[in-house]
Amino acid sequence: MEKQWNNFCRELFDNGGYKDVLNGLLATVEIAVFGLIIGIIIGTLIAMVKVVPKYKILPRILEKVVDVYVGFFRGTPMVVQLLLGYFVLLPLLGIAVDSIIVAIVIFGLNSGAYVSEIMRAGIQSVDSGQLEAGRALGLSYGKTMMRIVIPQSIKNILPTLGNEFITLIKETSVVSFIAVVDLTKAFRQIGAAHYEYLVPYVVLALVYLVLVMLIALGVKMIERRFKRSERRYSK
């Protein structure tokens, strides 16, 4: 046990393993953060398509399109989506893109499918009178959504969005499938040096745990700030 610990420390500090770990941590956070940002943008657009009145033909077509989109990204594993993107789609398009960019894009697309449901529920939790008041003043549907309804839905959405971020952080552990060196990959390399995995993987788990707890704490603090600025809601 002590030998394993010493080997781990040697790999980590003396043989430069910490560089990989730090870069891996950066990659993990980058993929999750940018993935979530893309996911929020896509998710908001999908949610708008879902809640917009379906009188005209265009919203109906769009709804079918987003149904297929959401169905695909929720119905297949993230790993498969990564593999398809990196090993199938990229060669097909004939372009070379850094694998971390691919990971960010796939995570964004995947997250968008989940965030859309979060956003839809959040938008529908806002009193319909708010939309009506905006429309009655002559504002367009989109303007009323962006200025009135969505800002109010954020408060309801925030905790669930925090959970989505935590899910993304944990799911990034599969990105080494497409040759991204993330946190998991970095620790696996350290273990592979001596074929001793006990210490690296326990430490890896702890690092994820601390990461997730920090995010949870951050979300709670943001929530509290929202609560403070939120004035007593009454009709």
Place this chain on the structure above:
Amino acid sequence: MNVDTQNDDNVLIKVRNLRKSFDKQEVLKGVNLDVHTGEKIAIIGPSGCGKSTFLRCVNCLEDPDGGSIMFEGEDLADMKVDINIHRQRIGMVFQQFNLFNNLNVLDNITLAPIIVAKRNRKKGQTVKEIKEKEQEKAYKLLEQIGLADKAKAYPSTLSGGQKQRIAIIRALAMNPKVMLFDEPTSALDPEMVGEVLDLMKKLANDGMTMVIVTHEIGFAREVANKIIFMNDGVIEEENAPEQFFAHPSSPRLKEFLSKVL
């Protein structure tokens, strides 16, 4: 019952054969109404008679199923018409106030005027100038109702009466040609009804064209120059207030008045 006796030129809104159903329930069964410039029309009737639905159809918050609503030379019931342009000229006040909860009072009032002014912006006019001009206008309106000190307050910190009065001047800030009121005092505590009715009276005296769905019979009698009784999806009776209350002709109106007066 003849609605076309007045000069046609000052008819602001001409509603003809307006129909609306929710699922299979027919709520409006062909409503005809002329709203003349400067007129104050009060709509009364039992609950479920379609009076709120009628008002909401006038600015297409509910899309009518049939009939026409002529306003400024266009038929609002026609789905091809850009309804947003016309809604800017038709103020609406809701039972539940519907102030924007995420904006303070000043932003509530200036949001829509600033967006419109930006769109119609003259050459050389900066966004800052537009904002300042609209805010100045909003402060003037707030001063008129004695709530200038609430400009930076959020809606949830205000009383119902304050909210509704701000909702009214929010609509006024768009310089509407007509104001629609959908039971503006029904959600208010009794002691706050007066302040809202007073503001509406002032508006009426200033010559605003108003269509008011209300349960305040006394207010209707005092302010309106035409009272409409709706029942079962149609206008059953309309008359000047004196005749309306003194000589109701329809038996159902007589019954209704006997209950509410």
